[in-house]
Amino acid sequence: MxxxxxxxxxxxxxxxxxxxxxxxxxxxxxxxxxxxxxxxxxxxxxxxxxxxxxxxxxxxxxxxxxxxxxxxxxxxxxxxxxxxxxxxxxxxxxxxxxxxxxxxxxxxxxxxxxxxxxxxxxxxxxxxxxxxxxxxxxxxxxxxxxxxxxxxxxxxxxxxxxxxxxxxxxxxxxxxxxxxxxxxxxxxxxxxxxxxxxxxxxxxxxxxxxxxxxxxxxxxxxxxxxxxxxxxxxxxxxxxxxxxxxxxxxxxxxxxxxxxxxxxxxxxxxxxxxxxxxxxxxxxxxxxxxxxxxxxxxxxxxxxxxxxxxxxxxxxxxxxxxxxxxxEQRPDVEDAPHARPLPAVRGDVIVASLFAEDGRGRPLFRGLDLHVMAGQRVCLLGPSGAGKSTLASYLLRLADPRDGGILLDGHDVRDVTLQSLRSQVSILLQESVLFATTVRENIRYGRLDATDAEVEVAARRAGAHEFVTGLPEGYETELGTRGDTLSGGQRQRIAIARAMLRDAPIVLLDEPTTGLDPATALQVQRSIDELTRGRTTIAITHDHAQVRDCDRVLWMEHGEIVEDGPPEVLLRDPGSRLNAWLREQVPA
Structure with a gap:
C-alpha cells in the first residue's frame, strides 16, 4: 500500500x-x-x-x-x-x-x-x-x-x-x-x-x-x-x-x-x-x-x-x-542530461569503433568502422544474425552499443535528444504498421502538422492515391487493426507515403518488399525509389533488383563487414559472396 x-x-x-x-x-x-x-x-x-x-x-x-x-x-x-x-x-x-x-x-x-x-x-x-x-x-x-x-x-x-x-x-x-x-x-x-x-x-x-x-x-x-x-x-x-x-x-x-x-x-x-x-x-x-x-x-x-x-x-x-x-522498469535508452536538439543534417553517417553484444550477451561487433556518405544508397546483406538490424537500431538509438558511437554529420547520436534524432530518420519495415484510424491520419503520422494537400501529394508520389480514392470513403476510410483491411502492397505504399511526408534525410529499409508478389513488389519498389532519391539510404534487403540499383553493398558476417563496394564491381569478382548469393537468387 x-x-x-x-x-x-x-x-x-x-x-x-x-x-x-x-x-x-x-x-x-x-x-x-x-x-x-x-x-x-x-x-x-x-x-x-x-x-x-x-x-x-x-x-x-x-x-x-x-x-x-x-x-x-x-x-x-x-x-x-x-x-x-x-x-x-x-x-x-x-x-x-x-x-x-x-x-x-x-x-x-x-x-x-x-x-x-x-x-x-x-x-x-x-x-x-x-x-x-x-x-x-x-x-x-x-x-x-x-x-x-x-x-x-x-x-x-x-x-x-x-x-x-x-x-x-x-x-x-x-x-x-x-x-x-x-x-x-x-x-x-x-x-x-x-x-x-x-x-x-x-x-x-x-x-x-x-x-x-x-x-x-x-x-x-x-x-x-x-x-x-x-x-x-x-x-x-x-x-x-x-x-x-x-x-x-x-x-x-x-x-x-x-x-x-x-x-x-x-x-x-x-x-x-x-x-x-x-x-x-x-x-x-x-x-x-x-x-x-x-x-x-x-x-x-x-x-x-x-x-x-x-x-x-x-x-x-x-x-x-x-x-x-x-x-520501475527503466528504459535502456534515455536522453543524456546534456542532450541538445539535433540540427538539420545532410545524412553523413559514421560508425566509429563499435563494440556490442547480441541479444544473448555474446560479442557481435568488435570495433566496427563504417562511413556512409550523405545521399549514398547502401544495401546491407549477410546471413541471419550478422548484425544488420542491430546496426540499424543503433542509428535510431532503439538501443545503445557497449562502446564506440555513431555520428550524424559529426554529431554523436547519444549527445542529441531522441525526438530530434528520430525526426530525421524515416523507416520502412517488412511488415508495414498501420493504425485503426483513417488513411489520411495514417499518412499524416509522418508529420503531424501536414495539411490535407500535403498528405495527398505524398500519397501520389508513393503510388497510393489511385487505390485510396477507390476506397469506400477515400482518404477518410477507417482501416482495421494494423490495416488488415488492405493488401500487403497497399499497406506498404501507405507506409511509404508516410515516410515521404516525413521528408527525412535518412531512410532505413528493412526487407520492405519481402512477401509481396512480383507485380506488387515492382510497384512498391518504384515507390521506394521515389522515397530514397537524394537521401542517405541504408537498406537491409534480399531483393536482388534493389541490390543491383544501390550505390554500395556491405556484406556482413558475425558483426564484421567482409565485403564492401559497388554492386557492379563485386559482381565482376566470381569469388565474391555477393556473386555467389546472386547466382543462388537468380539461377541460370
Whole structure:
C-alpha cells in the first residue's frame, strides 16, 4: 500500500484543492454523525420522565410536550439532511479526484511504457501490459472511491466517537477498545494471506490477458492449423488457476468478515448488559444508554467495513504493485542530461569503433568502422544474425552499443535528444504498421502538422492515391487493426507515403518488399525509389533488383563487414559472396 500511495502522490498534488474540499465535506459528515443520535436521546429521556421515571441523575431533562417532540424531529431531519449533503459532496469530490488521478496515472504509465526499450517489449506480454494499464489502474480508482473514502470517514468518526464515549462513560468505552484490539489481532493474521491470494489472482489474470492477446493477434495461424482446441485448453487451464486463487481470496475475506461480526456482536451484548445495569443504578439515563448504543453502532461500522473491504483493498494493493513494477522498469535508452536538439543534417553517417553484444550477451561487433556518405544508397546483406538490424537500431538509438558511437554529420547520436534524432530518420519495415484510424491520419503520422494537400501529394508520389480514392470513403476510410483491411502492397505504399511526408534525410529499409508478389513488389519498389532519391539510404534487403540499383553493398558476417563496394564491381569478382548469393537468387 505504501508503494501505491507513493506512486499516486504526485498526481494527488495536482488536485489538492478539490481533495481538500472533499476532506472538509467529510469532516462535516463526521460532525453530523456525532449530532444525529442526540435528538433521540432527548426524546427518550423526556418520554421516560413523563411516564414517571426518576431521572434525578440527569440534568436538563424536561417533560414531553408536543412542541418539544416536533422540535426534536425537525432537528433530527436537519441533521440527517446535512449529513446527506456533506456525504454527497465528499463522495463527488473524491470521485472526481479518483477519476482524474487514475487518468493522469494511466497516461503516465502509457508514456513510460512507450519509452521502454525494445528488449523489454520483446520479452513482456503485451496483454499483461494492457491489463496493468486498463484493469489495474481502474481497480485502484474503483477501490479508492468505493472502499477508501468510506473507510476514511469511518476512521475519523471512530476517533471522534472514542473521545465522546470516553467522556460519557469510560468504563463502557473499554469494551469498544477491546473490540478494536480483537479486530486488529484477527486482521493481522488474515490480511497478508488475502493480499497474497489477490496478488496471485491479478498475476493470473495478467497471464490470461497475455494469452488471449497472443492468440487473437495470430488468429489466422490458429485457424489455419486448427489450433482452436489446443489454445482453448491452455486458456482454460490458466483460467482455472486464476479462479481458484480468486475464490481463495474471497473465502479468506469472508472469514474475516464473519469473525468481525462475532467481535461486534460480543461487544454489543456486553454493552447491553453492563449499560442496562448502569441505568438501573442511576449512573445513566435511558436516553444516555440509547445514545451510547447508537454511538457504539456507528463506532463498530469501521470494523465491519474494514473487514468488508479488506478483499477489495488487497486486490487494489496487488494492482498497485503491478503498476508500480511497470513504472520501475527503466528504459535502456534515455536522453543524456546534456542532450541538445539535433540540427538539420545532410545524412553523413559514421560508425566509429563499435563494440556490442547480441541479444544473448555474446560479442557481435568488435570495433566496427563504417562511413556512409550523405545521399549514398547502401544495401546491407549477410546471413541471419550478422548484425544488420542491430546496426540499424543503433542509428535510431532503439538501443545503445557497449562502446564506440555513431555520428550524424559529426554529431554523436547519444549527445542529441531522441525526438530530434528520430525526426530525421524515416523507416520502412517488412511488415508495414498501420493504425485503426483513417488513411489520411495514417499518412499524416509522418508529420503531424501536414495539411490535407500535403498528405495527398505524398500519397501520389508513393503510388497510393489511385487505390485510396477507390476506397469506400477515400482518404477518410477507417482501416482495421494494423490495416488488415488492405493488401500487403497497399499497406506498404501507405507506409511509404508516410515516410515521404516525413521528408527525412535518412531512410532505413528493412526487407520492405519481402512477401509481396512480383507485380506488387515492382510497384512498391518504384515507390521506394521515389522515397530514397537524394537521401542517405541504408537498406537491409534480399531483393536482388534493389541490390543491383544501390550505390554500395556491405556484406556482413558475425558483426564484421567482409565485403564492401559497388554492386557492379563485386559482381565482376566470381569469388565474391555477393556473386555467389546472386547466382543462388537468380539461377541460370
Amino acid at each position: 505504501r508503494r501505491t500511495l507513493t506512486m499516486v502522490r504526485p498526481h494527488l498534488r495536482q488536485h489538492r484543492w478539490l481533495a481538500l474540499g472533499g476532506i472538509v465535506a467529510l469532516l462535516f459528515d463526521v460532525v453530523f454523525r456525532i449530532l444525529e443520535p442526540w435528538p433521540v436521546k432527548w426524546v427518550v429521556d423526556s418520554v421516560t420522565a413523563s411516564l414517571g421515571a426518576d431521572l434525578s441523575a440527569a440534568s436538563g431533562v424536561r417533560p414531553t410536550t408536543a412542541s418539544f417532540l416536533v422540535l426534536c424531529g425537525i432537528v433530527l431531519a436537519l441533521v440527517i439532511a446535512g449529513r446527506a449533503l456533506a456525504n454527497y459532496l465528499s463522495t463527488v469530490a473524491f470521485a472526481f479526484v479518483g477519476s482524474r488521478v487514475a487518468t493522469s496515472l494511466r497516461a503516465r504509465v502509457f508514456a513510460h511504457v512507450q519509452g521502454l526499450s525494445l528488449r523489454y517489449h520483446a520479452t513482456a506480454s503485451h496483454g499483461d501490459t494492457v491489463q496493468r494499464l486498463v484493469g489495474d489502474v481502474g481497480r485502484l480508482q474503483e477501490v479508492a472511491v468505493t472502499a477508501g473514502l468510506p473507510l476514511v470517514g469511518n476512521v475519523l468518526t471512530l476517533v471522534v466517537l472514542t473521545g465522546v464515549m470516553l467522556w460519557m462513560d469510560p468504563v463502557l468505552t473499554l469494551v469498544l477498545l477491546a473490540a478494536g484490539a480483537a479486530y486488529l489481532a484477527v486482521s493481522r493474521h488474515s490480511s497478508p494471506r488475502i493480499t497474497q491470494a489477490s496478488r496471485r489472482t491479478r498475476r493470473g489474470e495478467g497471464t490470461l490477458a497475455g494469452t488471449a492477446s497472443e492468440v487473437l493477434s495470430a488468429i489466422r495461424v490458429v485457424q489455419a492449423y486448427r489450433l482452436e482446441n489446443t489454445v482453448a485448453r491452455e486458456f482454460a487451464a490458466g483460467n482455472e488457476v486464476a479462479l481458484k486463487d480468486g475464490i481463495e481470496a474471497r473465502r479468506l475475506a469472508a472469514g474475516l468478515e464473519r469473525r468481525t461480526d462475532v467481535i461486534v456482536g460480543v461487544a454489543t451484548a456486553v454493552v447491553l448488559g453492563a449499560g442496562g445495569w448502569r441505568v438501573v443504578q442511576g449512573v445513566m439515563t435511558p436516553g444516555d444508554l440509547v445514545l451510547y448504543f447508537m454511538y457504539l453502532k456507528i463506532a463498530m461500522k469501521p470494523l465491519r467495513d474494514m473487514a468488508k473491504y479488506t478483499g477489495r483493498i488487497a486486490r487494489a494493493t496487488a494492482s498497485g504493485e503491478r503498476v508500480a513494477d511497470l513504472l
